[in-house]
Amino acid sequence: MLVGIDLGGTEIKAGLVDRDGRILIRSSIVTGTGRSYRLIIEDMQKQVEKLLKDYGTSIDGIESIGIGAPGLMNDRSGYVIYCPNLFWENIPLGIMLHEHFNKPVYMENDANAAALAESLFGSTKGAVNSVLITIGTGIGGGIIIDHKIYSGSHFAGSEIGHMIVGPNFYRCNCGNNGCLETFASALAMKKYAVHRVEIDGIKTSITNINAKTIFDAAKEGDQLGIETVDRMIKYLSIGIINVFNLLDPEIIAIGGGVSKAGSYLTDKLKEEVGKMYFTHRIQYGDIVLAQLGNEAGLLGAAFLGINKYQK
Ligand SMILES: [Zn+2]
Structure with a gap:
């Protein structure tokens, strides 16, 4: 199973996705832009933990976590370089999620993530x-x-x-x-x-x-x-x-x-x-x-790890 997160300026959409691209469970929370980035990232962590619990699984059942956001994301360093909608600059989003969950974390621009979803399933x-x-x-x-x-x-x-x-x-x-x-x-x-x-x-x-x-x-x-x-x-x-x-x-x-x-x-x-x-x-x-509408961001984010490192 994969975790996909679509981090937007107004809401954070997250879901558990299987390898066939089915969204098994999903939720949406308010981003609360303007707060400390630490609080927003903590909310995201709790959101994922609740999804795991509600689906009756644990983080052990997860291969990787992928995040799409409207900005420039340095996937290698784990930093969001710049995300104007969230007023974020040099935010260690990938690092914090990796430290918390101890799973591989991948980040991409949200339109790239959506393009990936369309190319896999749409x-x-x-x-x-x-x-x-x-x-x-x-x-x-x-x-x-x-x-x-x-x-x-x-x-x-x-x-x-x-x-x-x-x-x-x-x-x-x-x-x-x-x-x-x-x-x-x-x-x-x-x-x-x-x-x-x-x-x-x-x-x-x-x-x-x-x-x-x-x-x-x-x-x-x-x-x-x-x-x-x-x-x-x-x-x-x-x-x-x-x-x-x-x-x-x-x-x-x-x-x-x-x-x-x-x-x-x-x-x-x-x-x-x-x-x-x-x-x-x-x-x-x-x-x-395009065919996948609002689901594309979350779905594509979930498949970032598979897309980047597997043939
Ligand atoms: Zn311009």
């Missing part, structure tokens, strides 16, 4: 090389090369959301201008639509502007909805074609809240990306919707 299953792009408030990316997570030389790779795709009217949280997530995330769509209404005075039927209402309005022919979706598709397609040109994966999966737009989104992406291939002599990868 939308990209069977692909040797695949990429997951998660689109919510921001944009995350996970890269699987030769069936394994690629996290870069400094644990800072696969930051697809911060790929620069063109000048924008506002800056990204990272300090740069032009990041993909400032064009194609749910927040980016909202900001652009509001900007067009307030600065350009465009008329719209949308009352409560958010990614969902923008997609709905576009389908009904609302001008602002159409323009906002078209702009999002244009820049997301630039990001995707950059990924195809750089990595040539067999498949790119789109996950996160915005992927609820479904085939309406992927059909538009395929059409736009299809126009941008630099040669039509090559069969490029497919673009699909």
Whole structure:
């Protein structure tokens, strides 16, 4: 059995997972961001102990513990390098969990963990090389090369959301201008639509502007909805074609809240990306919707140890 932990800014999801990818038991607790990291890690330890007890097993029955979190994780040193949502810098998360449980502990960026889960059990299953792009408030990316997570030389790779795709009217949280997530995330769509209404005075039927209402309005022919979706598709397609040109994966999966737009989104992406291939002599990868939803982070985290150190 494996332990998977999805450490987020608002909640910590943990579960016991078997080798076939079945989540046997799970729980969710409030992260309580802003408290001392020691208290948060102690809560996580108690959460895992309760899961073991409730399932009627003990830590002896566990192979390894894996954690995914929205940040840069140094899996070798056991330190979280940087995790802005938790206000964490150089936090010995892996070390503390290892000392407490005396089991191997593995850590990864949460989008990489989710990409691993999709490649083992979901939308990209069977692909040797695949990429997951998660689109919510921001944009995350996970890269699987030769069936394994690629996290870069400094644990800072696969930051697809911060790929620069063109000048924008506002800056990204990272300090740069032009990041993909400032064009194609749910927040980016909202900001652009509001900007067009307030600065350009465009008329719209949308009352409560958010990614969902923008997609709905576009389908009904609302001008602002159409323009906002078209702009999002244009820049997301630039990001995707950059990924195809750089990595040539067999498949790119789109996950996160915005992927609820479904085939309406992927059909538009395929059409736009299809126009941008630099040669039509090559069969490029497919673009699909992710399948595992919110479970992907926990599931992928559980399999980190197996993915990193076994063929
Ligand atoms: Zn950025």
